[in-house]
Amino acid sequence: MKRNIALNYKHLLLSVVMVLTYACTKQDHFYKEFVDDRVQHYAGKADSLRVFPGDNRVMLKWYLFDPLVNAASIHWNNKRDSMFVEHATGTDSVELIISNLPETTHTFTIVTRDRNGNKSIPVTISGSSYGSNFRKTISNRMIRDMVYQNKKLSVKWQPELSETALFTEVAFSDTNGNRETVIMPVDENDCVLPAYKGGSSIEYRTAFVPEKNAIDTFYTEVAAITPEVYELLDWSKFREVRLPTDTYQEHASLKTSMPKMWNDDITSSSNLFLTVPNLSPIPQWFTFDLGVTASISHMKIWHRAGWYYDLGNLKRFEVYGSNEPNPDGSWESWTLLGTFQSTKPSGLPLGQTSQLDLDYILAGEEFVFEKNLPPFRYLRVKTLEVWGTVKYVCIQKMQIWANIPN
Numbered sequence: 001m002k003r004n005i006a007l008n009y010k011h012l013l014l015s016v017v018m019v020l021t022y023a024c025t026k027q028d029h030f031y032k033e034f035v036d037d038r039v040q041h042y043a044g045k046a047d048s049l050r051v052f053p054g055d056n057r058v059m060l061k062w063y064l065f066d067p068l069v070n071a072a073s074i075h076w077n078n079k080r081d082s083m084f085v086e087h088a089t090g091t092d093s094v095e096l097i098i099s100n101l102p103e104t105t106h107t108f109t110i111v112t113r114d115r116n117g118n119k120s121i122p123v124t125i126s127g128s129s130y131g132s133n134f135r136k137t138i139s140n141r142m143i144r145d146m147v148y149q150n151k152k153l154s155v156k157w158q159p160e161l162s163e164t165a166l167f168t169e170v171a172f173s174d175t176n177g178n179r180e181t182v183i184m185p186v187d188e189n190d191c192v193l194p195a196y197k198g199g200s201s202i203e204y205r206t207a208f209v210p211e212k213n214a215i216d217t218f219y220t221e222v223a224a225i226t227p228e229v230y231e232l233l234d235w236s237k238f239r240e241v242r243l244p245t246d247t248y249q250e251h252a253s254l255k256t257s258m259p260k261m262w263n264d265d266i267t268s269s270s271n272l273f274l275t276v277p278n279l280s281p282i283p284q285w286f287t288f289d290l291g292v293t294a295s296i297s298h299m300k301i302w303h304r305a306g307w308y309y310d311l312g313n314l315k316r317f318e319v320y321g322s323n324e325p326n327p328d329g330s331w332e333s334w335t336l337l338g339t340f341q342s343t344k345p346s347g348l349p350l351g352q353t354s355q356l357d358l359d360y361i362l363a364g365e366e367f368v369f370e371k372n373l374p375p376f377r378y379l380r381v382k383t384l385e386v387w388g389t390v391k392y393v394c395i396q397k398m399q400i401w402a403n404i405p406n
Contacts, residue, residue, distance in 0.1 A: 043069050045120040046094075046110040051127025055216040057099040058129050060108060064092055068114035074098070075109045089115055103131035130210045130218070138208045140220045141168045144189075147401070149232040151175065153196035160186045166207040166217065173200040198229040230297040230401040235262035237291025241378065245329030248286035248393075249276045258286060261395045266362070269305045274312070277392040284393050285382040293323065294402030295375045296337060300364035302397035308353055308361050309387045312394040315342045316385040319369075321376030334380055340367040342387070350388065364399065375403075 044066020052059040060074065071086045072094065085096055098108075105128045112120040142158040155170065170182045174195040184191040193202070201224050208218045240258045242248075250257045256274035265271045275284060296319070303313040320334040342365060346354040379400075383393045 041116070041118045043112050043114040043118040043120040046072065046112055046123045049110060049123050049125045050213075051108065051125050052213050052215045053128050053130055053211050054097075054214060055218065056101050056103065056129050056131045057097055057216070058101060058106065058108075058127050059215050060094075060096045060098065060110070060125075062094055062110065062123070064094065064112070066112075066114060066120075068116065069112045069120075070115050071113040073111050073113070075111075076106050079109075101129040103129055103133050128210070130214075130216075134208075134210050135218060138162070138164070138206070138218060138220055140204065140223050141165070141206045143225070146227050146229075147232050148196070148198070148227075148229045149234070151195055153193040153202075153227070153229070155191050155193065155202075157184070157189050157191070159189055160206075162208065164208045164210060166209055168204055168206045169219075170202060170204045172202045173197045196229075199226065201226045228297075229403070231294075231404055233290060233292065233294065233400045233402055238262050239289040239291065241287040241289050241325070243287050243325060243327070243329035246286055247275070247280045247284040249279055250274070251276055256394075258288060261398045263397065266302050266397050267305050269307065272304055272394055272396045273398075274304075274394040275392045277390060279392070281391055282386060282393075283382055283384050285380055286393075287325065287378060287380045290377055290379060290400070290402075292402075292404055293375045293377045294404045295373050296321065296369050296379075296400060296402045297371075298366055298368045298401050300366050300397075300399045301342075301395055302364050303361050303387075304394045304396045307394075308358065309342075309344050310350060311388045312390050312392045313342070313387045314383055314393065314395065315387045316340070316383075318382040318384065320380040320382065321374070322378045322380070323376055325378050325380075335374070335376070337373055337376075337379075338367070338369045339384075364397070 044064060046062035047065060049060070049062040052061065067090045069091070070089045071084065073082060073084050074096070075082045076098070083096070083098065085094070087094060105126055107124060107126045109122050109124045111122050141160055143155060144158050145156040147154045147156070153172075157168065165186045167186055168184045170184060170191060170193065172180055172182070172193045174180050175197050176195070177197070180193070182191050182193060203222050203224045205222045206220045210218070238259070248258065251274045254270050254274060256270070256272055258273050260271055261273035263271070301314060303309065304311060307313070316339075318339045319337045321337050322334045324333055326333040345356045345360050348354060348357070386393060
């Protein structure tokens with residue numbers, strides 16, 4: 001009985017093995033019909049692939065960690081355009097310029113190859129090239145003001161608002177006739193042209209990049225300007241002059257003498273030129289020596305700090321010039337150079353000011369004289385009307401520009 005059971009068990013086990021063997025044979029036969037039994041080798045792919053935009057071109061850069069790689073194929077424009085590049089084995093990075101690209105966004109696919117002919121898996125990246133359309137969006141930085149003093153021309157620029165601007169390049173001639181160039185960064189608003197030759201042209205252009213990592217810089221068209229050179233007169237040469245008919249007397253307690261308006265302090269309401277209140281009615285006048293003989297072009301006046309458009313600031317006045325003032329203080333030796341009116345941009349009534357008013361007056365109110373005035377050494381300022389209802393005159397700060405004869 002036990003023998004029969006043992007035989008039956010052996011027959012069952014043999015049957016199972018035969019079934020499994022048959023099944024495996026059929027499955028392996030099916031697999032071999034569709035799968036190559038060789039191992040597929042891939043070349044190391046382009047790693048950390050980057051695209052750098054340029055002027056109708058781009059630069060591709062990638063790294064290699066497979067020392068056997070020695071070539072790559074690049075496709076773009078839906079594989080209608082391609083390039084093949086070879087390099088030495090062991091190269092750790094590749095930089096490649098693709099030129100003559102239209103101004104648009106492109107998609108690039110890179111497949112590397114090793115010396116055994118194996119290819120890598122493809123790596124894809126998108127990037128842009130730029131050209132005439134981008135150039136249409138850029139423009140030269142605007143000049144706000146120019147000041148000439150001590151043979152130096154200071155050029156003040158409007159703030160650059162474009163995020164793609166890099167710098168402004170300024171070319172000029174110095175007093176020796178040499179052509180010089182100054183580069184002004186985008187985050188600066190002033191530049192100085194040392195030893196500038198008066199009457200010569202200034203050329204400038206602004207540089208832009210469409211993206212921070214661009215390989216090309218785009219420039220605006222060169223703009224040229226020949227500035228009318230007016231020199232900011234040197235305060236240190238100014239001198240107060242007292243003539244018999246002048247109405248000016250400084251405030252005794254505040255000691256607000258005339259020279260106090262020849263400084264850069266526009267914040268202290270006591271560091272200014274202020275006449276004695278109610279000593280004499282308006283009009284009032286005062287006289288000073290420029291220290292040089294000059295043809296006045298324009299002047300700037302700042303109102304008393306904290307008391308804008310009020311309390312004796314000049315509202316309407318005249319400026320006279322003379323080279324030989326009559327010692328008796330009479331007006332016969334004086335020539336009228338201009339009559340001026342202070343402006344309040346908002347037009348608000350006395351005691352009210354807008355931000356527009358403050359911005360305007362804190363920048364210094366500019367008064368422009370007629371061109372080509374005769375040169376004079378002495379000036380006389382006659383106040384015809386002041387802001388407010390007071391009977392005195394105050395000037396926080398005064399600057400004067402002029403042409404100085406050679």
